[in-house]
Amino acid sequence: MKKLTRQIHIGRVAIGGDAPCSVQSMCSTDTRDIPATIAQITELAEVGCEIVRCAVPDLDAAVALAQIKQMSPIPVVADIHFDYKLALQVLEGGIDGLRLNPGNIGEKWKVAEIVASAAERKVPIRIGVNAGSLEKELLQRYGHPSAEAMVESALGHIRILEDLNYQEIKVSLKASDVMKTVAAYRLFSEQSDYPLHIGITEAGTLFSGTIKSSVGLGILLADGIGDTMRVSLTGAPKDEIRVGYDILKAVGLRQRGVNFVSCPTCGRCQIDLIRVAEDVEKRLQGVDKQITVAVMGCAVNGPGEAREADVGIAGGKGEGLVFRHGEIVRKVPEDQLADALMEEISKLGGL
Numbered sequence: 001m002k003k004l005t006r007q008i009h010i011g012r013v014a015i016g017g018d019a020p021c022s023v024q025s026m027c028s029t030d031t032r033d034i035p036a037t038i039a040q041i042t043e044l045a046e047v048g049c050e051i052v053r054c055a056v057p058d059l060d061a062a063v064a065l066a067q068i069k070q071m072s073p074i075p076v077v078a079d080i081h082f083d084y085k086l087a088l089q090v091l092e093g094g095i096d097g098l099r100l101n102p103g104n105i106g107e108k109w110k111v112a113e114i115v116a117s118a119a120e121r122k123v124p125i126r127i128g129v130n131a132g133s134l135e136k137e138l139l140q141r142y143g144h145p146s147a148e149a150m151v152e153s154a155l156g157h158i159r160i161l162e163d164l165n166y167q168e169i170k171v172s173l174k175a176s177d178v179m180k181t182v183a184a185y186r187l188f189s190e191q192s193d194y195p196l197h198i199g200i201t202e203a204g205t206l207f208s209g210t211i212k213s214s215v216g217l218g219i220l221l222a223d224g225i226g227d228t229m230r231v232s233l234t235g236a237p238k239d240e241i242r243v244g245y246d247i248l249k250a251v252g253l254r255q256r257g258v259n260f261v262s263c264p265t266c267g268r269c270q271i272d273l274i275r276v277a278e279d280v281e282k283r284l285q286g287v288d289k290q291i292t293v294a295v296m297g298c299a300v301n302g303p304g305e306a307r308e309a310d311v312g313i314a315g316g317k318g319e320g321l322v323f324r325h326g327e328i329v330r331k332v333p334e335d336q337l338a339d340a341l342m343e344e345i346s347k348l349g350g351l
Helices: 034-046 060-069 084-092 108-121 137-141 146-163 180-192 206-222 235-248 271-286 304-310 334-347
Strands: 006-009 014-016 023-028 051-055 076-079 098-099 127-128 167-175 229-230 260-262 292-296 311-315 317-323 327-333
Touching: 034 051, 034 060, 034 127, 034 146, 034 235, 051 060, 060 076, 060 084, 076 084, 084 098, 108 127, 108 146, 108 235, 127 146, 137 146, 146 167, 146 180, 167 180, 180 206, 206 235, 229 235, 260 271, 271 292, 271 311, 271 334, 311 334, 317 334, 327 334
Parallel strands: 023 051, 023 229, 051 076, 076 098, 098 127, 127 167, 260 292, 292 311
Antiparallel strands: 006 014, 311 317, 317 327
8 A cells, every 4th residue: 555645746746645656757858958858858748757857957957947847748847956046047937846955055045045936836846865975974974875874864854944844845765776775765754754756776778777676666666655756767768657657557556558468488389479579569659548468379378368358369370369358359370460469459449
């Protein structure tokens, strides 16, 4: 059961409380390049991204973000480090959320100015703790960036905001080490009810990053921890969205798009199942209908799995059976299986 946390809003997206775990990403474009950034945000929104974050390295980027925010189809969060003037600029420009650590901003009066502006506009602040950039005093005391050090860092930043009577906060505690990240989120969740942005930072490429993120985020989500998430991958941001939804789907929390089932193949398989499965999966990437599609290779488990799916195929010798809602609708040659399956999906209104 999901832990009930405080609820905040990033634009129109509810974070925490009884809201579902939202999926977000970060633009890889130069924020100062407004057309490129808008194009990438649009692409992300089309594949289901619900919140997007943009880097703000300087004043030009902060100014550009105001225009980007106006044209963005989804809420936009500004990623701010060190310079309080950049935070004030993006707030004035109408940003939906801030990612900054108040302890890194400097003098308390600078933080107070940011908080006053954010409070006036009801803009939440994400405290983003990263194992790779903990405060020196914590590293000296703990000896290394432990889960306990990360939680203490987060609580310290929270106190700065709470002392200014500001509680529109969400928190992340990320490390590239999967189990350290899990330990930090679990420990923080025991001590606070602020909503949590979960993720494994610097997780890696599409292959390795997906594995690390699936393990770490899957554990947390199964524990009921996680109000919004980003899968951090070295690659195209839109892949982060696809993986994010697949993780949520695997733990039974959200059912966006197709549930695709295919067997691992074995010596019983007498069709080129890998080719067929890859072909079907590629064609299904743009389908947002909540259906189960099964691509199975032989007569042992194939018919059973195919019957349980909304549509499916079960391979034979150079041919296969096509199922729809548990019933065999036709038998077709191997080279027509993918086309036949897509035709049945179309009949269900999925294309």
